[in-house]
Amino acid sequence: MSKDSTRRAAPLPLRRSRSLVTRLTRLNLLVLSLTLLICFVLIGTSSWYAARDRQVQAAELSAGLLGNSLAPMLAFEDRDAALNEVQAFSRRSDLLELQVLSASGQLFAHWSSDEKRPLQLAVSPAVVATLGTQSQIRGNEFDVWAPIKLKGEVVGTLRMRESLQSLLQTVWQMTLLATVLVVLAIALASWVLRMVQRAALRPLVDLAELAEQVTRDQDYSRRARIERLDEVGRLGERFNQMLSRAEVWQADLSQQLRKEQLVGQQMQQLANEDSLTKLPNRLFFQAELQRRVAHSVEHSELMALMFIDLDNFKTVNDSYGHDAGDEVLREVSRRMSRALRSSDVLCRLGGDEFALMLPALSDQAAAEQLAGRLIAAVREPLLVDGRVMPVGATVGLAFCPLDASDAAQLLARADTAMYAAKRAGKNTYRRACDASAA
Numbered sequence: 001m002s003k004d005s006t007r008r009a010a011p012l013p014l015r016r017s018r019s020l021v022t023r024l025t026r027l028n029l030l031v032l033s034l035t036l037l038i039c040f041v042l043i044g045t046s047s048w049y050a051a052r053d054r055q056v057q058a059a060e061l062s063a064g065l066l067g068n069s070l071a072p073m074l075a076f077e078d079r080d081a082a083l084n085e086v087q088a089f090s091r092r093s094d095l096l097e098l099q100v101l102s103a104s105g106q107l108f109a110h111w112s113s114d115e116k117r118p119l120q121l122a123v124s125p126a127v128v129a130t131l132g133t134q135s136q137i138r139g140n141e142f143d144v145w146a147p148i149k150l151k152g153e154v155v156g157t158l159r160m161r162e163s164l165q166s167l168l169q170t171v172w173q174m175t176l177l178a179t180v181l182v183v184l185a186i187a188l189a190s191w192v193l194r195m196v197q198r199a200a201l202r203p204l205v206d207l208a209e210l211a212e213q214v215t216r217d218q219d220y221s222r223r224a225r226i227e228r229l230d231e232v233g234r235l236g237e238r239f240n241q242m243l244s245r246a247e248v249w250q251a252d253l254s255q256q257l258r259k260e261q262l263v264g265q266q267m268q269q270l271a272n273e274d275s276l277t278k279l280p281n282r283l284f285f286q287a288e289l290q291r292r293v294a295h296s297v298e299h300s301e302l303m304a305l306m307f308i309d310l311d312n313f314k315t316v317n318d319s320y321g322h323d324a325g326d327e328v329l330r331e332v333s334r335r336m337s338r339a340l341r342s343s344d345v346l347c348r349l350g351g352d353e354f355a356l357m358l359p360a361l362s363d364q365a366a367a368e369q370l371a372g373r374l375i376a377a378v379r380e381p382l383l384v385d386g387r388v389m390p391v392g393a394t395v396g397l398a399f400c401p402l403d404a405s406d407a408a409q410l411l412a413r414a415d416t417a418m419y420a421a422k423r424a425g426k427n428t429y430r431r432a433c434d435a436s437a438a
């Protein structure tokens, strides 16, 4: 495929998608939500582990203190006092079980929130005596093993089992609260992002709307408002330059069109005009006669057609020259035109022949009177170069729809009547009905 054809390939029809503001807001929100979610998970998890470790450390500390209290009781084998001490300690809310073992590993005192649960010895007292305080987390519980020492000598072992349930519950509550806060924050961020992006993208959105308006109205006089010379501002500037050029092209095109229309009108006028007398010519007459006859017949409106032929015109030409003949034709045209109504149409058919259409006549007499006036006007002394031209006019008169109801027939009737008038001695008129009767 050539480079040119690639450039001219028709663009694929585009689906109208969401606005840029909406898309950017959604993308930003997605990124923000993902970031918050990751932070949320990381902070939540680390908080959970930190809180759990703190509870274990606190339990280890408590176990040490309790061991110190229990040490003399173990040394003097005072079980009752040890049991009292253990029970007093068992008020700790998360405590599940307490075991006090003697140095030989025998159970010395015991307390459990669940008596049915069997005793477990995950770490042996010997190991505790050697390694010191030990702790072990198992699911939602943890064990603390602490040596009980008196004057530096191990006299027993304390095992403490605690629940992490309330800590877990607190963490869940915090998580729930944080979730609500995060959702609220995202909702607020969504609104703020929309506002900010709408403000930031407004010049671009305005530019897109302007492009649509220009395309729709073909109005290239509009211009984009440039507020800043950033990328969008520069785009607007280039767009304005394109609009300016398009405006000039449009003005040139309109001017060219007007010129061509004028030339067309002039050509049409020339095609329908007699260049000598400036009267409508035969071409125009033929079309106009058809139209007027049809109108007359359709509306039963009386119209007349006069066929006018100048008398002795050949003599004018022969005696005074062709130019004198032309001047006679012009002057005769002017005289006859002056006698007409604005709706009457006088045409020069060629040579010394004229045709006159008289629409919307009140009666036949009006046309006959006009014929008389036209003959008289032509007979008025007509001077060319100081010499009187011996010219006159003979008229044949036919009426539509009385004498004929189609254009060709009406013209033939008027022509026949004109020849009848010529035979009758010229400088007169004859009606078609009289001519046919003669």
Ligand SMILES: Nc1nc2c(ncn2[C@@H]2O[C@H](COP(=O)(O)OP(=O)(O)OP(=O)(O)O)[C@@H](O)[C@H]2O)c(=O)[nH]1
Residues within 6 Å of the ligand: 276, 309, 310, 311, 312, 313, 314, 315, 317, 321, 322, 323, 324, 325, 326, 329, 350, 351, 352, 422
């Ligand atoms: N000056 C001039 N003469 C023209 C023009 N067109 C035709 N003619 C001449 O007009 C004359 C018309 O001749 P006719 O109508 O036959 O002669 P006429 O003397 O008028 O005859 P009647 O009608 O019987 O009186 C001819 O000599 C043509 O050569 C034109 O444009 N200018």
